Each structure stands twice: as C-alpha cells, then as structure tokens.
Amino acid sequence: MFDRYALAVESDIVATRFGVSEVLAPSPSRHTVLPGRRVSAVVQDDKGARRLTAFRWGLIPFWWTPDAVQEGHRLLHARAETIAEKPAFRFSLAQGRCVLPSSGFFQTIESEGEKFTLHIRPRDGEMWSFAGLWDEWLSESGAPLRTAAIISTQSNQLLSSYVKRMPAILKREDEAKWLDPNVSDARVLRKLLQPLSFKAMQIDVVAAQRWREQDDASLIRPLPNSRKVLQSLGLAPKKMVLPRRNVLRDWQSPDGQLFFTTKSFTRDDYTRWHPVVDLHEGEVFCDCPDFHFRHARHKPDIGTPDHWCKHLHRAVENCVRHGDLQVRS
Numbered sequence: 001m002f003d004r005y006a007l008a009v010e011s012d013i014v015a016t017r018f019g020v021s022e023v024l025a026p027s028p029s030r031h032t033v034l035p036g037r038r039v040s041a042v043v044q045d046d047k048g049a050r051r052l053t054a055f056r057w058g059l060i061p062f063w064w065t066p067d068a069v070q071e072g073h074r075l076l077h078a079r080a081e082t083i084a085e086k087p088a089f090r091f092s093l094a095q096g097r098c099v100l101p102s103s104g105f106f107q108t109i110e111s112e113g114e115k116f117t118l119h120i121r122p123r124d125g126e127m128w129s130f131a132g133l134w135d136e137w138l139s140e141s142g143a144p145l146r147t148a149a150i151i152s153t154q155s156n157q158l159l160s161s162y163v164k165r166m167p168a169i170l171k172r173e174d175e176a177k178w179l180d181p182n183v184s185d186a187r188v189l190r191k192l193l194q195p196l197s198f199k200a201m202q203i204d205v206v207a208a209q210r211w212r213e214q215d216d217a218s219l220i221r222p223l224p225n226s227r228k229v230l231q232s233l234g235l236a237p238k239k240m241v242l243p244r245r246n247v248l249r250d251w252q253s254p255d256g257q258l259f260f261t262t263k264s265f266t267r268d269d270y271t272r273w274h275p276v277v278d279l280h281e282g283e284v285f286c287d288c289p290d291f292h293f294r295h296a297r298h299k300p301d302i303g304t305p306d307h308w309c310k311h312l313h314r315a316v317e318n319c320v321r322h323g324d325l326q327v328r329s
Contacts, residue, residue, distance in 0.1 A: 001077055001152065001165050005105035006031050006119075006220060007040060009127060014101050015052050017127055018042045018175070025054035031219040032106070032209075033057070035076050041098040041132060041148055044179035055098070059149035060137040061088045069137065069145075078133055080153040080168050080193035084186035089149070092133035094184055099175055100130040100150060102167075104220065106206075109162040111233055116205055118235075119220050120159075123202040129175050131168040131193055151193055158198035158235060168193040203236075205229045 007014075011026035020042060027040045039057045044050045058074025075088055083089040104121030122128055134148040151168040159166060170178055174192045177183055204222035223229070230236035 001163070002105050002107050002167065003035055003076065005033050005130070005167070006103045006121075007033055007101055007127075008103045008217075008220070009101070011040070011052060014040060014042075014127070018050060018052070018099065018101065018129070020050045020052045022049070023052045025052065027054060031215050031217060035074065039100055039148060041100050041134065042129075042179065043098045043134070044181065046181050048180075050179070053146075055134050055146050055148035057150075058147055059088070059092070059133060059135055060145060060147045062091070062135050062137050064137060066140055069139075074147070075149045077152045077165070078149045079165075080131075080151050080190060083133070083151065084190065089133055092135050092149075093186060093189065095181065096134045097178055097181075097189075098132045098134050098148060099170065099179060100132045100148065102128045102130050104128070105167060106219075107159070107163055107166075108208075109233070111162070115208070116229060116233070117208045119204045119206045119222070121202050121204075121220075123200055128167075128196075129170045129172070131170050131178055153193050153195050156195040156198045156201075158201070158203075161234065166195060169196040203230060 007027070008029050008031050010029050011023055014020070015023050025038075025040070027038065033039055035057050037057055038054045041053055041055050042050055043053055058076055059078070060069055060074065064073070078086070078089045083093050104119055107118045107120060109116055109118060131151040132148050133151065134146060137145045137147065139145065152165040153168040154160070155163050155166045170192060178189065178192055183189065204220070205226040206220060207218070207223060209219055227236060
C-alpha cells in the first residue's frame with residue numbers, strides 16, 4: 001500500500017481547480033506528503049460551498065479512547081469495499097467525506113529481489129482527487145484533532161501484478177456527488193470508488209530517497225533508464241511500429257485506414273466488420289456486428305491491446321503475421 005504522495009501545486013491553483021470559495025488552511029507545494037503530516041483537503045457544506053482546509057493524515061475516529069490515541073494508532077487507509085460496515089468509517093462516510101488533491105503518488109515494488117520506486121501521476125498533467133474520509137476527535141481538555149484517511153481500492157490491471165491496492169481516485173464528474181453531504185446512500189457512494197484506468201496514468205521510475213529528510217523536485221525526476229526498467233517490469237505498453245510502405249489487406253481507404261473481413265465468431269457466414277488500423281493517427285478501433293458488441297464503438301489507444309475486443313485482436317495479429325505491422329516493446 002502506498003504511504004506517500006505529492007501535491008506539487010500551490011494552494012491558489014488547488015482552490016481554482018476544485019471551485020473552492022474559501023481557503024481556511026493554505027499549504028505549500030510539496031513533492032512528498034507523509035503519514036502523520038498535515039494534508040490539504042476539500043470539503044463541502046450542505047449549501048454547496050467548498051472550502052480548502054487541512055487534516056492530519058491518519059484517521060482517529062471520534063469515539064476512540066485517549067489511550068488508543070496516545071499509543072499512536074492511526075488509520076491511513078480505508079478499504080472501499082468495507083467502509084460502510086467498519087465502525088471506524090461508517091460515521092465519516094455519512095458525514096465526513098472529503099477530497100484530497102494530489103499531483104501523483106509513490107509506490108515501491110519488488111521484482112526478482114530488486115526494489116523500484118514508481119512515481120505515478122496524471123497523464124494529462126491535471127490534479128487527481130483522492131476520495132477521503134475525515135473525523136474530529138476531542139481530547140480530555142476539549143482540544144479538537146481533525147484527521148483524515150485516504151480510501152483505497154483494488155489496483156487496476158497494470159499495477160495488480162505488483163500491488164493489490166491503490167488510492168481511490170475520483171473521476172472529475174464524480175467529485176460533486178462524493179462531496180455532497182446530501183448524498184448518503186452507501187451503494188451510490190461506493191460505485192464512485194473504482195480503480196482508475198491505467199490509460200490515465202503516467203508512470204516513471206524515480207530514485208529511492210530518504211523521504212523524511214528531503215522535499216524537492218529530485219523526488220519526482222525520472223531515472224535515465226526509467227523507460228527500460230518499466231518495459232522489463234511489464235509496466236510500459238507495447239507500441240505498434242507502422243511501416244512506411246502501403247499496407248494492402250482487404251481494402252485501404254485513401255486516408256490510410258485498413259479494413260478487414262473475417263469469419264464471425266458467433267455465426268457461420270462470413271461477415272464484413274471493420275477493425276481499423278489508422279496509419280496516420282496510430283489508433284485502432286472496431287465496429288463489431290457481434291451481438292455482444294453491437295452499437296458499441298471501441299477506440300482504444302494502439303498501445304493498449306488488453307482493451308481490444310476479440311475481433312480487433314484477430315485483425316492485428318493477422319497484420320503482424322503478414323508483416324504489415326510489427327510489435328516491439
């Protein structure tokens with residue numbers, strides 16, 4: 001499980017991105033945010049006003065005893081699958097949801113006895129919104145301590161070979177629902193906590209650092225061999241290499257698209273369907289007549305074959321077999 005992330009963005013930019021009307025606790029840009037430290041969070045009241053505030057990372061439920069707090073217990077993460085059932089999180093799920101802005105997170109993985117530190121950040125350069133829960137604990141003197149936990153979900157397809165959990169990153173269109181205190185149905189809320197597609201992630205291998213003694217741009221600077229290491233770990237998507245010559249399969253349109261005909265997987269007759277390799281844009285898509293895919297248009301990136309439908313797999317494999325396309329890491 002990840003135990004540090006980054007928010008290398010100033011508070012005014014965070015406030016603009018999340019539509020914050022009041023900044024209660026500005027925070028500096030930080031390349032590493034550690035457990036037990038202050039973290040920036042966005043909360044929303046029942047009138048729809050958003051505020052940028054700060055919590056301490058490591059949730060302490062309001063009902064914990066002073067002894068438990070003094071012993072240093074903290075809840076850094078809350079599992080998305082069980083937040084509605086766990087006593088430590090049920091109250092916060094109903095009345096204490098927040099968003100923790102992030103510019104990326106760090107994950108240490110191990111392969112063949114060697115450890116690597118990954119910096120995983122938004123591919124589009126924007127900020128991510130980690131789904132979070134917060135609570136307020138009162139000491140015996142009445143002093144409040146406001147803390148938060150980051151919700152985790154199952155890792156996406158790319159990361160699952162190395163780590164089982166990743167932060168629950170909200171889609172931008174789901175942030176309003178998550179923050180809305182008038183939404184209380186746990187089933188609705190849990191549907192928002194899905195693994196983020198790896199297509200939205202940019203992954204770099206960075207140097208292992210002494211995190212508690214350093215906070216500068218070197219923490220997120222990719223190593224010179226980052227790409228090579230990612231390829232060896234299977235964390236870099238394969239790329240199609242398109243030849244310079246014309247490709248003649250069944251038919252090639254003037255704008256460089258290739259069309260194929262093959263036998264249907266569900267019918268005995270030969271059916272024309274249209275898996276397309278676009279020589280100019282480097283993309284592939286398929287309009288499948290197969291009833292499982294009817295009316296569904298697939299337009300994945302050419303480097304993400306795990307998301308191709310079965311028809312498209314067969315078409316591209318046919319091209320590779322005939323030497324019209326090459327695949328390299």
